[in-house]
Amino acid sequence: MSETSHASEPQTAANGARQINDFCINVATANGTGSQTSNIALLRAMFRMGIPVAGKNLFPSNIQGLPTWYNIRLSKAGHIAHRDVAEILVAMNPKTVAEDLTKVPSGGVIFYDTALPVKEDREDVVYYAMPVKDMVKSMSVAPNLREYIANMVYVGVVAELLGIEMEMLRSALDTHFSGKKKAVDLNMQMIEMAAEHTRNNLPKRDPYWIERIEGGNKDLLLVEGNAAGALGSVYGGVNVVAWYPITPATSLADGLNEYLPQLRRTSEGKSTYAVIQAEDELAAIGMCVGAGWAGARSMTSTSGPGISLMAEFAGLAYQAEIPTVVWDIQRVGPSTGLPTRTSQGDLGFTYQLGHGDSRHIILLPANPAECFEFGYKALDLAEQFQTPVFVLSDLDLGMNLWMSKPFVYPETPMNRGKVLTAEQLEALNGNWGRYADVDGDGIPYRTLPGTNHPAAGYFTRGTGHNDKAAYSERPEDWEGNLQRLRRKFNTARKHVPKPELTQQDGGSFGLISFGTNHNAIIEAMEMLKADGHVCDYLRIRALPATAEVGEFIEKYDRVYVIENNFDGQMHGILLQDNPSHATRLASLSRQNGMPLSAIWLHEQIKAAHERFTKALA
Amino acid sequence: MSDVTNTKAAKTNNIGLEKNDYKGLPSTLCKGCGHDSVSARIINVAYDMGLPPHRTIKISGIGCSSKSPAYFLGRSHSFNALHGRMPSVATGAMAAHRDLLTIGISGDGDTASIGLGQFKHLLRRNVPMLYIVENNGVYGLTKGQFSATADEGQTLKYAGVNELPPIDICLEAIVGNCGFVARSFAGDPRQVETLLKAAISYKGTAVIDIISPCVTFNNHLSSTKSYPFGKDHEIQLQELSYIPHYEEITIDEYDDGTRKKVQLHDGSWITLKKLEKGHDPTDFGQAVNILQEAQSKKELITGLIYINNNYKDLHSVLGTVDQPISSLQEKDLRPSRESLEDIMAGMR
Structure with a gap:
């Protein structure tokens, strides 16, 4: 499609100037109606037309019925940050329509379902009425699919009037439905029918246009931070995952459950990893600590409430010096807070998580490519420093689709840290101390269970211990250990990703x-x-x-x-x-x-x- | 290694280790503590069975019982974890390293109060390990509060009268789909050792609730978890014997009607000579009934209460490779560069 296919030129734009690829679209729907498919199809189609886009799903903590908004920003300058104002509203939710209408700025556009109580009483905006119910009726689909298909009506109308290419919508749906032709065809049929209705009944009266940018978005990905983090962890060799469902971290575990079976099974179909859905976050991190102690690359993913529960094990892992990785996809606290809204509020708590004097390594990704990078780096740092490493992402990054630079395959071999083998123990005549600072960097050596040497075993504990891991309440042992741990932390300053x-x-x-x-x-x-x-x-x-x-x-x-x-x-x-x-x-x-x-x-x-x-x- | 200096060659087991190789540090528990006799039993059994110390791990929670792994198997890796959280640590360690033989040591507070949730979920996953509860019905390190296994109506010097019914760890284990549930008494070394051997040969979580009297805070007749009570009221369900897989099983023919043989996963056998109760440990309903009856009659029944070889264990559910996944290195853990390109192609 192109502008020439429209009979009428934009008329109501205040200055008549075309607004190309530089505005926001806000789609207001009810949660659980399947509108996410429509919105992502729109976003992905624009992305594939080479236009810089960003999509944000503002969804409620609810399964069905509460209001949801999907905000799509197009920016020819490539700005993908959240913008408060949307020039274009797609009003599909009767419960929020009154307020949604007031937010449309002067010069804006309102697409609305004719079933909604919208009076076309503003002079400064353009209205497009969409007879959603009638159009759905004219398609012969099973009653249970009607609500889902209804959301394709606005895709068709918006695409036709703004200029989104039909072929790109089809390819977007093809990706969404993993190539299931029946589903793609059904949805496209509705989209095309709505587009045709628009051509015949709704002349273009607004100044907003979406135009293909040749060569735009080349090499870029469209991906959620959580999927990227999961993938980075898989390439980082994670082999024990324990997790407990929580918004907005669940999709990170979903990503692991999707990619691990694809990438990490042997030719006999056996897994080189274990994923365990734990009974709670206490157990999730407990399993990770047990696994890290036994030599696995372990990780868990959670959000603020889970971090609160993990405080106990974080302190133990810090004190006993056990590697593991914790992803915190931050949502709003304190307490249950706003479970489906974004924040960076766990930073201070996580930095010192645990009672007593503890400090943790924290990685702070800003985009999906960095989620991928920190996915494997966190596992390296955890084993290098024998300590829990936290990756603090957030809901906005984790759950939304972002344009992202391609992921960079890890350039360095895995860092498995200072682990003594039976042969090395033999060479030392068995003389070693689990918590001795041999190299002056604060990082001690450890042995793994299963190491076949009489001196390999040691006693791991959260209580006071000396260099040899023996129980100790001596003030100099306690203080010396705190000092060494801080020395180790300061060594980490030189090894964590630079700003x-x-x-x-x-x-x-x-x-x-x-x-x-x-x-x-x-x-x-x-x-x-x-x-x-x-x-x-x-x-x-x-x-x-x-x-x-x-x-x-x-x-x-x-x-x-x-x-x-x-x-x-x-x-x-x-x-x-x-x-x-x-x-x-x-x-x-x-x-x-x-x-x-x-x-x-x-x-x-x-x-x-x-x-x-x-x-x- | 041992410091044995006498000239007489010390006895060794089938992997060439001496009893001393299985010992730990001197105990710092109270003199006469039941837990110390459990530690001694573990040392004997580990020696007798020739457990390789480097492939054995000890994991515990917090409390008097959980300190005891320091007092046995000093060569093995040990992890004194958090109060009530030993099950999750053990689950993670086993997921990482399937070849380890895990001995979990917990107490009644650790398992039946703060750790009840993790205990039940460990059983649900059937993590292959020996789970010992050193059960004395009292909090020792905090000086004498009731635990959740304390008897109803029991009195303690400082805590007064316990008004609540006890949680029966064996009952919880059986209804939690644990396939090896036994109870014993720390003052009965032969039975404890036999049960330990059978439990170690079992593939899955094996729970042994060992009544282990607290000589300082809970050693009087009003408690079913005291020495005097145990000695007077212990009712053995069976006479037990354990036959390792490499020994031939010999049972008197005429005795067959009163004996039951159960083969364990490693090929060893446990034989049970039924005593007056006539208990069949393969019968779920009977196992539950006998525990409920014992609780109402204030009896201390000991022996193998329930066994079921058919529950799937953690590893078969996870479908992991045969070698420990913690031993896998980069070539097995990092997928190829090409595979990443393929995945990214789908994100464009």
């Missing part, structure tokens, strides 16, 4: 952030630059913070620490790490369940920095 620096000519202040805030920050930096505020940006990719973080802070009088939690938890950690630079660091945090937007960041940074420069002057 990513975005520098501009004449950058006069700094931004520090991590994770999915990245996209909004890049966009906000452009907006700030247009206002004359040029800044540099450091994206932290892991804790403990590497030397680059302190060096970055040192360069500017002002550094804003941007995060999606209420307390400014990263700000707190950086204050602790850099007490002498405390006054340079200012917290800019927000938590309302939504991803940070560039518009909000732009306003906040601008206002804060103007206040700061004024005070200086």
Whole structure:
């Protein structure tokens, strides 16, 4: 399809200018009606037309009936951060329609199901009425499929009016239904019927167009962070997985259950891995700790409430020095919080998870390619440092489809850490200490159960112990061990992924952030630059913070620490790490369940920095 | 290794180890503690059966009982985990390394209170391991509170009268689909050792609830978990004998009507000479009934209460490779570069 296939040219656009590939579409439906298939088909079709897109599913904690919104952003400049405003509304939910209509900005477009109580009473928007029920009726489908197929009506209408290619919709559905022709055909039939109805009855009156970008999105993937994390773990050689269902982490375990059987079975069909659905998160991490102790590469995935339960084992694994990996796909807390909304609120808790003085290595992915990378790196770091490693993703990254750079196959061999074999023990005449710091890096040597040497066995415990793993309550043993553990943590500073620096000519202040805030920050930096505020940006990719973080802070009088939690938890950690630079660091945090937007960041940074420069002057 | 200095050659077992090789550190439990006699039984059995120390692991929770793995099999890896969480650690270790022989040591608080959930789920998964509960009905390390297995109406010096009915660990195990459930008394070395041997030969979770009196806080007649009570009230279900797979089974023909033979997974046999109860441990209903009866009559029945060789174990459910997955290296664990390209092609 192209614009020429439309009889009428856009008429109501205020200035008549065409808006091409640069707007948002908000689809309002009810949960459980199958609208996700429609929305993802739209998103994937646009992606395959080469247009930079981002889709966000704002869904309720509910199985059926509560409102759901799917927000698709098209951005020819490649901005994929959340945007608060959507020019185009597809209204399919009677329960939210009244409020949904008020959010459409002037100059916007409203597609609505004629069954909804919509009065076309706004002069500043374009309405398109979709007789969904009548169109579904004219298709002969089983009654139980009608509700699902109904959502294809808006796909057809929107595609026809905005210019989404039918062939791309078909290929998107083909991917969605894994090539099941019957399902693809049925849905396409409805889409095409709706498109035809549109051609005959709904002349184009709005200025919004979707146009193919030749060569756009080349090599890029469209993938959820959780699928990427699962795949990265599989290529990292994970071989014991224990998990307990929880939104928004379940799809990570689903990914493991999908990819492991594909990739990690022997020719006889036997598994080189074990996946166990545990009875709760306590048991899930307990199994991972048991497996890590026995020499497996183990991992679990969870979210905040699970992290709370895992505190006990995290402390044990830290103290007894046992490798395992925990993925936390963060949702909103405290408590059950907002189970289907996103946040970065577990950072502070996880960093010190467990009672007493403990510190954990944390990886902070910002995109699916990094979820893949940290999938295998976390397993390496866990065995290298003999400690639990946490990967803090979030709901936004984990559960939404993102455009992503291709995954990079691991370039280095697996790091299995300091493990003594029977032969090495023999060479040492059996003289070794499980918790002795032989190399001065704080990392001791361990042996695995099954090592056939009389001196291999040792006693693992969460209680006080000396270098030889014997029970000890001696103050010097306890203190010495704490010091060694901290030495090990500081060694980790040099080995965790380094931060990513975005520098501009004449950058006069700094931004520090991590994770999915990245996209909004890049966009906000452009907006700030247009206002004359040029800044540099450091994206932290892991804790403990590497030397680059302190060096970055040192360069500017002002550094804003941007995060999606209420307390400014990263700000707190950086204050602790850099007490002498405390006054340079200012917290800019927000938590309302939504991803940070560039518009909000732009306003906040601008206002804060103007206040700061004024005070200086 | 042992420090035996006498010139007389020490006796060795079928893998050439001495009894000393199976010993642990000196116990720090109270003198006369039932747990120490259980440790001594484990040492004897491990020696007799020639268990390879490097392939044996000990996992425990928290409490007096859970400290005891330090006092036996000093050459083996051991993991003193968290209170009530030994089952999950054991499950993970077994999933990682299927060739290990796992001895789990727990107590009544560890298994029947804080760890009841994990205990039940361990049984449900049928993780191949020996699960010993050293059951004394009391919290020792915190100085004498009732545990969930304490008898109803029992009194303790500081805790007063226990108003709640006990949780019967064997009953929980049987209804939890455990295929090897036994009870014994720490003061009955022969029976404990026979049951341990049979349990080690069983493929799946084998639970032995060993009444192990607490000499400090719970050793008086009003408790079914005391020495005086055990000595006076122990009713053995059978006379048990264990015959290793390499020995021939010989049973007097005329005795057949009163004996039952059960073959275990490694080919060894356990023979049970029925005593007056006439209990058939392969009968689920009888096993439940006999425990309920004993509880109402305040009897301490001991012996093999229930056995079932037909439950699927963890490994057959997981379908893992024959070698321990923890021993797999990069070539088996990291799929090819091409496979990643193929998967990414589907994401475009």
